[in-house]
Amino acid sequence: MRTVTVLYFAWIRERMGCSEERLSLDDEIVTLDDLIDHLKARDERGAEAFENRMLVRAGLDQDHASLDTAIGDAREIAFFPPVTGG
Numbered sequence: 190m191r192t193v194t195v196l197y198f199a200w201i202r203e204r205m206g207c208s209e210e211r212l213s214l215d216d217e218i219v220t221l222d223d224l225i226d227h228l229k230a231r232d233e234r235g236a237e238a239f240e241n242r243m244l245v246r247a248g249l250d251q252d253h254a255s256l257d258t259a260i261g262d263a264r265e266i267a268f269f270p271p272v273t274g275g
Contacts, residue, residue: 191213192213193260193263194210195209196268197209197268198269198270199270201238201270204234206234214227220258220259221266222242222256222257224266225245225268242256245270246272248265249263
């Protein structure tokens, strides 16, 4: 089991009801997709925040990552909506 800090931004933060939390991850949680599945199953807030994972972007230790990326030894995971500029 490993412990990570999970950060939530924008409407994901609003739906989760917090900006960050410390989570202990079981060995079955290997990828960011696995973590999203865990958060969705954990409670209504997670189910709502991650209802459409196509609208979620992620970062591992402040580097952008696709949802099929292995978490590995990351200390920080961030979830945020797509960002546009202009």
